[in-house]
Amino acid sequence: MSAMTSAQDRDQEATAILSANDRGSFSVPTKGLYPFQWNWDSAFAALGYIHLAPQRAVTELETLAAAQWPDGMIPHIVFHRPDPGYFPGPEVWGTGTTPPTSGITQPPVFAIALARIAERGHAGGERLARLVSAADRWHRWFFAARRDEATGAIGVVHPWESGRDNMPDWDGPLAAVSAEGIKPFVRRDLGHVDAALRPTQEQYERYVALVEFGQKVGWDQIRLRNECPFFVGDPGMTAILIRAERDLKRLAASTGQADIAAGVDERLPVLLDGMNALWSDVIGAYTTLDFRTGNHGDGVSSASFLGFLAEAVSREKAAALNAHFDRLAARCRFMVPSYDLESPAFDEKRYWRGPVWLVVNWLIAMGFETSGDTARAERVRADSRALVEKGGFYEYFSPLDGAPLGGGDFTWTAAAWLDWARGG
Numbered sequence: 458m459s460a461m462t463s464a465q466d467r468d469q470e471a472t473a474i475l476s477a478n479d480r481g482s483f484s485v486p487t488k489g490l491y492p493f494q495w496n497w498d499s500a501f502a503a504l505g506y507i508h509l510a511p512q513r514a515v516t517e518l519e520t521l522a523a524a525q526w527p528d529g530m531i532p533h534i535v536f537h538r539p540d541p542g543y544f545p546g547p548e549v550w551g552t553g554t555t556p557p558t559s560g561i562t563q564p565p566v567f568a569i570a571l572a573r574i575a576e577r578g579h580a581g582g583e584r585l586a587r588l589v590s591a592a593d594r595w596h597r598w599f600f601a602a603r604r605d606e607a608t609g610a611i612g613v614v615h616p617w618e619s620g621r622d623n624m625p626d627w628d629g630p631l632a633a634v635s636a637e638g639i640k641p642f643v644r645r646d647l648g649h650v651d652a653a654l655r656p657t658q659e660q661y662e663r664y665v666a667l668v669e670f671g672q673k674v675g676w677d678q679i680r681l682r683n684e685c686p687f688f689v690g691d692p693g694m695t696a697i698l699i700r701a702e703r704d705l706k707r708l709a710a711s712t713g714q715a716d717i718a719a720g721v722d723e724r725l726p727v728l729l730d731g732m733n734a735l736w737s738d739v740i741g742a743y744t745t746l747d748f749r750t751g752n753h754g755d756g757v758s759s760a761s762f763l764g765f766l767a768e769a770v771s772r773e774k775a776a777a778l779n780a781h782f783d784r785l786a787a788r789c790r791f792m793v794p795s796y797d798l799e800s801p802a803f804d805e806k807r808y809w810r811g812p813v814w815l816v817v818n819w820l821i822a823m824g825f826e827t828s829g830d831t832a833r834a835e836r837v838r839a840d841s842r843a844l845v846e847k848g849g850f851y852e853y854f855s856p857l858d859g860a861p862l863g864g865g866d867f868t869w870t871a872a873a874w875l876d877w878a879r880g881g
């Protein structure tokens with residue numbers, strides 16, 4: 458394949474990747490490295506399927522919703538079939554659910570994808586109403602089990618929950634998690650990807666310690682929020698949920714589920730206050746907020762720009778965020794780096810400590826577009842397209858030279874490409 462492949466060839470490649478990673482009723486993020494169904498990956502996969510086989514998009518969300526817990530949580534991984542190639546597998550999580558799942562959640566892109574599917578007329582009637590109800594139960598679960606009552610912001614009880622696993626701002630709160638006495642384990646990711654591109658061993662030990670903590674409280678999600686040594690406010694999770702709530706309200710209005718729309722109206726102002734609480738005056742951006750210590754994170758991350766998805770950014774805050782964006786844009790050939798390249802913690806190639814992820818770009822572009830900033834939205838989209846044209850459908854990319862990194866043939870990268878290539 459030539460260094461620069463034509464957009465049309467990439468289009469065909471993206472289609473082939475979605476089909477190769479399709480397991481019938483769900484998709485895997487990529488074969489080998491991630492052999493199960495992941496929550497937000499599936500929502501993005503659905504956005505891709507809209508352009509190829511719209512009914513398959515609906516099925517993807519239905520399969521995910523079928524794994525919803527009785528308390529409303531839609532888990533971050535669904536282990537449909539055994540596969541020894543990934544750690545931690547279902548036996549480590551020990552949630553005892555059918556189907557086996559992990560015990561935490563992931564960003565709620567579900568209703569955002571569902572709104573797209575419905576708006577294009579690919580779902581309706583009872584089938585749509587059931588998915589709307591699933592999204593509603595999950596959003597209510599977020600409000601009950603992941604909201605910090607003092608601020609209204611949504612937090613995560615594990616870095617994996619954020620989807621941006623080893624972002625530098627988790628380091629401080631994670632340092633308070635002891636990994637002493639955890640059961641020995643063997644990582645599987647390093648058999649698929651170079652260690653320099655993945656989280657460190659020390660981080661993994663603490664990830665496992667948090668899984669063991671979940672087991673200790675019997676995966677009681679309210680206890681997790683109240684007692685977990687790691688509970689950190691996340692601008693990514695909060696902004697995505699706010700956008701998903703707005704989409705849920707429109708969906709519920711279209712299906713005649715008025716009680717669901719009324720519930721959104723009650724939660725939304727609280728969540729918007731929560732988003733404001735995640736603003737750091739020191740950094741001049743939305744950052745993490747450690748609910749256990751009251752400390753804000755110390756850097757601008759890609760999640761800071763997700764703030765625009767919440768659609769309630771004051772003029773001053775928007776100006777501050779845009780100034781950060783423009784500062785980074787002047788130095789990064791490819792926007793948007795997952796962490797500030799002027800921070801000492803920036804690492805061009807290591808997972809969420811610098812690289813660009815197309816799905817985060819997809820959401821950031823949507824936020825800019827919604828706030829009327831077409832120019833910045835287009836910069837994000839153009840850079841994303843250029844990354845794929847140059848490097849193919851990798852998991853993530855260097856923001857400096859565009860080097861493709863992590864796993865290859867990645868479902869959500871292909872889906873984001875298809876969505877943009879086919880006009881959204």
Ligand code: 9WN
Nearest residue numbers: 486491495497498533617620621622
């Ligand atoms: C843990 C599947 C997932 C993504 C996450 C990404 C990575 C898993 C891992 O892969 O996380 O959930 O083992 O590294 O960080 O965002 O959903 O693509």
